[in-house]
Amino acid sequence: MCLDTARIITGNDLDIIISVLNSKLFFYAIKTFYGGGGLGENGVRMKHTFFENFPMPNFSDKNITDIKFLLSRLSEESLDKIDKIIFECYGIEENEIKHINN
Structure with missing residues (x-):
């Protein structure tokens, strides 16, 4: 749930950008390296x-x-x-994919 923070993304090929943003790799990277704190079991606060x-x-x-x-x-x-x-596309190796998927 987003109470008071939102971002708007504009530009070309938004479906491709949204696919990246919805990918397991992106969520893993946010959760592991960039997240601004957890939001329950499946949520992460994303800093702009x-x-x-x-x-x-x-x-x-x-x-x-x-x-x-x-x-x-x-x-x-x-x-x-x-x-x-x-x-x-990001050159992620099979062993890294297994780690991200778990």
Whole structure:
């Protein structure tokens, strides 16, 4: 729940940006490195400065097309496939993926 803090994101390819922001990698990074404190069992306070420091990879046209296609067919399986693409784009190794997923 957001009581008094909000951010607005504008620009091109918001669906790609939102996919990154909703990825397991992003949530793990916030929780582990950048979070401003916990909000219950599944919540983390995100400081706005974190967004300035979190790198956005250069997605290939194929990555963008794949993510947009999966978003159009949104399901748990699609979300897992999107996470896989995002892990790949950031160069995350299999052992790191297992750690993040646990």
